[in-house]
Amino acid sequence: MTSYNPKDWIRFIFFISKADTIRKLFPIMILIGIYSGIIGYLELVYWHLPENSYVKNISVMHSMLGFVISLLLAYRTNTAYDRWWEGRKMWGALVNSSRNLALKLSAILTTESDRSFFRKIIPGYASILQKHLDDSDTAKQLFDDVDLEIDHHKHKPNQLAKMLFQKVNDLYVTKKITGDQLIIINNELQSFTDICGACERIKNTPIPYSYSAFIKKFIFIYVLTLPFAYVFILGYYVIPVVVFIFYVLASLELIAEEIEDPFGTDANDLPTKKIAENIKKHVEEII
Incomplete structure (x- = not known):
């Protein structure tokens, strides 16, 4: 996404950027x-058409x-x-959900191995979603200290969401978190898949061809x-x-x-990669 000063009229008028349609x-x-x-x-x-020609x-x-x-x-x-704008709101919601989940888990978890898992997986979901929407390949091994194998023939964000739910359920089964705490963090976990679905709806449903x-x-x-x-x-x-x-x-x-397709690398597309990097930075600061 192009960063610019909206008050810089001279640059807008006399300079041609890579986003300018004249190119x-x-x-x-x-x-x-x-x-x-x-x-x-x-x-x-x-033809020497006269001034009173019907043309x-x-x-x-x-x-x-x-x-x-x-x-x-x-x-x-x-x-x-x-x-x-809807795509931007969805990624804003992903930022908030990632922060809220990290804040809650930071207060709930006491074991460093559990904290390290969520420290990597929560921002990992944003990174996987960004690559998923950009239709680019995702590395099979995202993190050095987390064994995360991604099946390229399956839905990649769903695989990470499943790992998050599985880890939270294991924490509940091992009594590391209570049922009330499970309910508290459930909304953020569910919102990840909701956001992914909304972004896919935008990307996979173009303006009708005939229009x-x-x-x-x-x-x-x-x-x-x-x-x-x-x-x-x-x-x-x-x-x-x-x-x-x-x-x-x-x-x-x-x-x-x-x-109309805000997920990509065009000059006017959303800076999803930068947002994913910011999520990683914020989550690592919290947990």
Whole structure:
């Protein structure tokens, strides 16, 4: 995730970061500019269309559809941001659950071997979840002093959650914790799986294909018809105008595409790896 100062207008305007959509759109922007120039040449020079040509009235369609496309893009970006923000809330909840569980176990446990187990496994769950959502491989042996074999053919976060529950149950069976204490820490243990499920729901349920495809086609057709009408008003200045309109509309769609899946390594994705590292640091301080 890109760190920035929201008040630094100069940097925003005059510098192009790796997250700027112009990097991805630049090739097609060039093509749109060439296309607009060709349409302008055909209408003004080759066909010699008069000022009262019906082609000029195509701008009426753009006026009518401009409001529609703005609503579609507003809904698209809002929906994508809701997914991004929900993912951030889930990871915030994971931070709180990890801290609360560590605080409770720190007060309950007296044996160093038990404390060491949870000192490694609690932040280990966040690390495994981060890699699980990023679809990257997880090391079979996470810790030097904890025998943790991860089966890559099974659900990795569930394996760690099962180990946590099994360890807590063993503590209860051996009378190291009471039934009341088991109930006290149960909410945090259960929340790990709830958070994992919520994150998987965000990642595995994209925006419906038909909706995303329709917006792209709508933008493309809308932009391709712009030069036909506005070349009468702007002449060859229609080239930068159409390119800029395409840049604005397509950028909104690109931004929505990127943030609708907040778990990854893109510039605007959530810093899940950093959050997992902070959880490890905080848990080790507590236990």
